[in-house]
Amino acid sequence: MKHIFLNLKRFDLPKAYGGVNSLAPLQEWGGQIVRETQAQLQKYDPKQVEFVMYLPEAHLLNAAAARCEGSAVKLGSQSVYREDAAVGGNFGAFTSNRPAGIVKALGCESTIIGHCEERRDKAGVLAEAGVTDPAAVNRLLNREVKAAAARGLQVLYCIGETSEEQPNWQEVLRSQIEIGLDGADRNGAVIAYEPVWAIGPGKTPPDRAYIQMIAQYIKEVSGGMDVVYGGGLKVDNAEMLASIPEVDGGLIALTRFTGEIGFYPDEYLEIIKTYLGF
Template sequence: MKQIFVNLKRFDVAKRLGGICPMDNPREWIEWVMDESVKYGLGKLQDIQVTYLLPEALLISAIEKLAEYAEDETKNIHIGCQGVFRQNIAPGGNFGAFTTNLPAAAAKSIGCTWSIIGHSEERRDKLQIIGEFEPACNDSNVLGEKAANAVHGLINEEVLCALDSGIDVLLCIGETADEKGEGSFEEQKPRIQAVLKSQLEIGLKGVQEKLDERQIVIGYEPIWAIGPGKTPPDGEYIAFVSEYIKWVVKELYDFYPVVVYGGGLKEENAGMISKIESIGGGLVALTKFTQPIAFEPEGLRNIIQKYVD
C-alpha cells in the first residue's frame, strides 16, 4: 500500500484574514474538499491510501462529511491531525489541564486515525523555544546538540502518546543546510546519516511493542531544499537517504518502516519519486504553486496519476 499524505496547513483561515483558504468559511471549504475527493475516486484507489492531515478546527467537518458516503467510496481516505500534545488523557490521570493543546486521546475521540509529528516547522519552533528560555543552548555545538536532542525527546513523547491512543504516526525527519554542510555529496553523506540517526534513535524510542496494532511511516524532509527558489534533491540523494532510514531503523528497532518523500510531492516530481524503490509515497501540501496558491482535489488526483503511471 502506497501512502499519500496531504498536509493542509493554514486552510483553517480565510485569505482575507491572512490564511490561504479560498472560502470565507473554512468548514465549507473542507467539506467541498471531501466531496471532490470522493468524486475523483480517491477513496477507491487501488493500493493507495490518501490521508488528509488537518488543522483541529476542520477535523470534525471533514469526518462528518466523509460519513455521508458509502464505505466503499471512502475506504482509502483517512483523516489525521497536525500533531498531538506530549502528555495525554488516561483513566485515573489528568483529564483537563491541556486547555491550549490537543491530547492524542481527544484527537482519537474526534475520529482521527493519523497524526503528523516532527514536521520541520514543529522541530524549528521547539528549538527556538528552548533557545529563548535556555540561551546557553545556542552558545556551542555541544549545547546545541543537547537542545536538538531535547527536541527529539519531545517528539518521541508525542509519538508514544499517539500510538497509545490508537493513532498511526507520520514521523518527519530531515537535515538542514547547516547540518548537511559544504563539500561533495560523498563528504556530506556521513553528516546526513548522523543527523537522521539521532532523530530516529531518540524519536522512535519505546515504539517496538506498539507496532503489532499501529504503524509508523517515516517522512523524509530535505529541509535545505524546501521553499521558493530552492533546488530539490535528485533521485540519487533521495534513494541514499531513504535506504539509510530503512537500514538504521531495522538496526535500532528491528522493523522496516515505509518511507515517504516529504519534500513536496508534485506533478513535476511524482514520476521520478515513484521510481525510487525505497520510497513508498509522498507528502503533498499544495497542488498549485503560482499565485493564487491552492490545494484542489483534482490536482491531487493528477499528482497520484503521475505517481502510478
C-alpha cells in the same frame, strides 16, 4: 503499501487575512475537500494505497461528517500533545494543547509528528530557555509518538536536515530516528523525509540519486520502516519519485505554486494519478 499523505497546514486561512484559501467558506472547508476527493479515490485498492489528510483541528469534525460509508479518506491531526487524558487522572487540564484522546474522538486514525515546522517551533522555545541540544527536540517528539501510539493512532514521523546540518546528515537523521522512535511501537508507523535545506522558493530540490540514497539509509537505520518523500509530492516530481523502489509514497501540501497559489482538490487528484500511474 503506498502512502499518500496530505498536510493541509493552515491553507484554510482566507485570502482577506493573508492566506490562500479561495476554495470554500471557513466553516465548510474541511468537508469540502473530503467531498471533492473521496469518490475519485475509491477506485484505488485500499490494500495497495492509503490516503491520509492532516487537517487543523477546527476542521476535523466537518471533514469526518463529510466522509461517506467506506470512504477511502483517512483523517489525521497535526501532531498530538505529549501527555494524554486518563481515567482517574488528568481528564481535561490541557488548555491550548491537543491530547491524543481528543484526536481519536474527533475521528482521526493518524497524526503527523516532527514536521520541520513543529521541530523549528520546539527548538525556538527551548532556545529561549537556553537549551540548544537538538536531542531535546527529539525527546519531546518521542513522547508525542508514544502518546499517539497508545491511542492506536498511526504515526507519520518526519525527519530531515537543515542546510547547516547537511554536512552531517547521517548523524542527524540517525539521531532523529533513534531518539524520536526509541521504545515506540513502530507497527504501522511511516517515516517522512523532509530535505529542509531544499524547501522554499528559489531552492533546488534534491535529485533522484540523493532521495534514493537517503531512503536507503533511513530503511537501514529504522529496521525497514516505510519511507515517503516529505519534501513535497507534486505533478512535476511524481513520476521520478514513483520510480524509486525505496520510496513508499509522498507528502503533498500546496498543489499550485504560481498564480493563484493554494491547495486545489482537482490538482491533488492529478498528483495522485501521476504518481500511481492511473
